[in-house]
Amino acid sequence: MGWRGGSGGGRQRQARASHGRPEGLPAPPPGGRLTAHEETGRNDAMSLKGWEWLARSIARSGQSHVFFIDAVLRPTLMALEEQGVQPVLAHSEKGAAYMADGYARVSGRPGIVAAQSVGAANLAAALQDAWLGRVPMLALTGRKPPHAQHRNAYQEVAHAPLFAPVTKAGMAVEAASDLPRLFRQGWAAATAAPPRPVHLDLNGLMAEIVEQGDTGAEAADLSAWTAPRHRPVADAGDVARLARRLLEEPRIAIVAGDGAALSGCGAELLELATRLQAPVATSLGARGLVPTRHRLHVGVVGSYSAPPANKVVHGAGLVLMVGSDGGDQVTHAWRVPAPGTPIVQIDADPLELDRCPAEISVCGDPRATLEALLEVLGTPERNSAFLDEAAALVAAWRQEMAPRLASDETPIDPARLCAEISAALPEDGILVADTGYSGIWTGTLIEFNGTGQQYLRAAGSLGWAFPAALGAKCAAGARKVVCYSGDGALYYHLTELETAKRRGIAVTLVVNNNQGFGQGWPNLVRAAGNRPEVAGTLLRFGAHTDFCALAAGFGLRGIRVERPEQIGPALREAMASDETVVVEVMTGIDHRAPEPWTPEG
Template sequence: MGLSPRAVAEGSPEGKRGLGIACSEGVASPQGRGQAQAKQAPGDRPTMGLKGAEWLARSIAASGQSHVFFIDAVLRPTLMALQAQGVRPILAHSEKGAAYMADGYARVSGRPGIVAAQSVGAANLAAALQDAWLGRAPVIALTGRKPPSAQHRNAYQEVPHAPLFAPVTRFGAAVEAASDLPRLFRMAWAAATTAPPRPVHLDLHGLMGEVVEQGDSGAEPADFSAWTAPRHRPVAEGAQIEAAAARLRAAGDVVILAGDGAALSGCGEGLQVLAEALQAPVVTSLGARDLLPSRHPLNIGVAGSYSAPPANQVLHEAGLVLMVGCDGGDQVTHGWRLPRPGTPVIQIDADALELDRCPAELSLHGDPRGTLSHLIEALGRPARDHAFARRASARMEDWRAAMAPRLASDEAPIDPARLCAEISAALPEDGILVADTGYSGIWTGTLIEMNGAGQRYLRAAGSLGWAFPASLGAKCAAGDRKVVCWSGDGALYYHLTELETAKRRGIAVTLVVNNNQGFGQGWPNLLRAAGNNPERAATLLRFGEHTDFCALARGFGLRGIRVERPEEIGPALREAMAADETVVVEVMTGIEHRAPEPWAPEERV
């Protein structure tokens, strides 16, 4: 059923997503929202204000943050002040774990995830921001820094921080004094939440930031609660929209390629209306796979390297491609082989830097949600040939029918396809699924069904081990919504210690461990390279058979449920999701089970 352009423009409760609901700067509330705007003229500035620690804590609390994430020892007075304000500091077991928690929190809440580490841990924290950068998540990283007198003279455990953070942050600044903090924190929050959201970094004077904490801020607390990502939603120029509508009306065999920028914009409703008006099949990036219902006849699934065959085949056959918030990188285009060279492209993106990376007939600079609503009005109700859309839908249905036996498989070791089917059935209407990279991304991206409304799908942008800590952060932002994490055993080894964090802080997620006792994605290639000698190949990619993740969970004071038969999966998932604490569901799968393989056009000779 289609939605009206007005409904698309205004947004319905079902279509609103965690990212980007409130975005207008300076919106005030009865509690004083908009305090981020200057309250006094420069000449009226008070001579004394809050200390840096108190200013930072009160501003974070006033801005709606429920949690911050950190590794000791940093900002101790600030953290204690945050507790007094009702904000929960979450001590993690590594800088990476803390950063991934902040990333997951940001993706669900739309507000920056805040993560802090002392000077010694700054390099680890910088490395951890890669996934937030690639995944377009707003994260504010705070680090301590030894004083200028210690710089460039072999200070113990100190290296220059700015070069470490430069590749993975949009904005970075050294905060020398407490009086600089209100200005620079405001700039950092603004930079983190503008489209596309990215991490930012503030380097605070003092090994633990204590110089900034103890000084006089000279300011009252700020409130940035109205500044969620994406903050600004510009609409493309009217003439460009009219031109795009005319070109789409004239084109046959249109395919819509929706990417992570479309997901950030929350344009699922508009995407569905436009696809139905054009009878255009929709393929998505992995990060945008929850925008439309998986079973909508025009949804052909994830395109690119982590895809099932139909999506790439349909994209290859397109007569014109409408790219909506899609970056055109190598994963979504399967190594830049899709769409066919020379295929006409119309592009809509809020990030001007993404426009025309691929040659485009028309490039529309605008927020996808707002721009699509105007494009739908300009398009009207064109007469369309349904043949191409029907062929695409039939191709998807044929593939689903071919996969159906695996989704119902009774094999043991368990086929992960059956695990996907059981998660599809168990995930609540507003549930959040968090998936790791590699095979975890392929299984969940191709075989788990999403409702295209209240459910969310968060995926690692490339950092193995990201999913479990990120799921803890996501749960901190999700309230009563259920969070399910899909992690391979290889990925879980990275941050297994965060089970202790989940127990200590009472964070409840369902941690599904796809345990095939090795790195499954590369197994067949390595096996061939080893002359089909499993013992030789196992020394490089297989783990020991004796690890018991359920026993490990019990060692951390949590429950574990071991699943060895397919019929046990559903009851185990329901039991875990009903719990008020993290439960490990260890599913014993086979490393020989292969995830769907992407289709690729034949290479040119």
């Protein structure tokens, strides 16, 4: 399913935030637009100011929201709001960046986030998840002018080294005349495979030097540049060689990764798997790419996995990796597939090819290349024995989990919560999940239809999910967005409840409240000599926090769920609301999520 299917349409009419304007900066024209005469004159002279050019270009390029922390780009932000683009003020640079991240994953366009020079270091740290998750973003920062550099300028450190590890490109924008060229270049880089953040460092503490200068250019329209911007088909000879190799092996497992999700190749992947009689496993980021209840699907593989997927991939005679890296999470610390198992690859990112020794590595967009592969492959006769084995493993595991999915226990078993979310999520709904245990619960037990539904997960930053869900909703229009967060993760960005209320952004925020960090709980209890009271000083929170009361303090509703039969009605009530609703589900810290199967030795 990838990131397609979202749109910037159906924008919510949100209350306008008030903005101040620093002295000496030009105000936008009334209404944010010029008269026809002024428009003609400016186009002829091509003398748009930086703030005018940037606001018009962002609006023309289809963005419905930008995310920021004051004080930066104030004239631009005021002009954006007048043109129908909503500037969303967050409560931290990380919150703003995670919102832009979620927005980008749904819209396919770069999420735009801005921060003042003082906040640049915080913003750089916030781009880690977008970098790891292959998300297109444009991070705009102010920078003190050259005369203030290397002179112990107040609260400023060099920006370029901070952003280098988490961006594809970093560009210093010295003057307004540089802005059109570098903004266009940054947008192009952000959306090309693999999509990732780009940093534009704008001259001026609040970018005012770039904003006030003349650009000498007309506003740009980059709306057609979405990720993945290019879909190159692999070399025909490589595709033919890959087809021959696949036909030689009766026990093929397919591993589809985040690159496959970005490409949106679910239909082509299922068709290939059907013709090869090959089970399909996915990375956590590609959960939902194909219907999770489909007979061909064996689940998420790797460290955040239920047992069947690892067993199936480990038992394959050949593994086809489609848009999947070979990192430790998807391979369960490089133990799955079995060492020595032949691997063949399709990936749009040449740097991902041959990280694991591959017999055949094919460079091309997964969807376009699978279409070409299907033409060459034809409809071969295949033995279904390996697929039958895989399907039997999945069926047995589902039968084993069925009692937990229907559990009436209190505190509530999170497995039951997952089952209720599966039942309540609309056909085009979006689920946004945090990392850690939230990723394992949702990645193994929540079901997706493989078509209209979408699954977004944190690539590693705890606390990412709630602000990312707000950003996803900004891009999703009328589609419902459900956020799955643990209480530990929610504490990171709880203040963004105020942002949700102020800007009228409606998500269903599900809090799996077990009053602690559950993932590492049993290991720490054992390390403490089976003394929970000792382990609790490190991983348990106070039992007094009432998230519903906190929601009420921000002017939002909260629904406390203490019995399993209350979950479904609470979810449906929350999703029917036109504003954010907190659904606080009281679960037990001793409930264990599915654990991955690990080969002996």
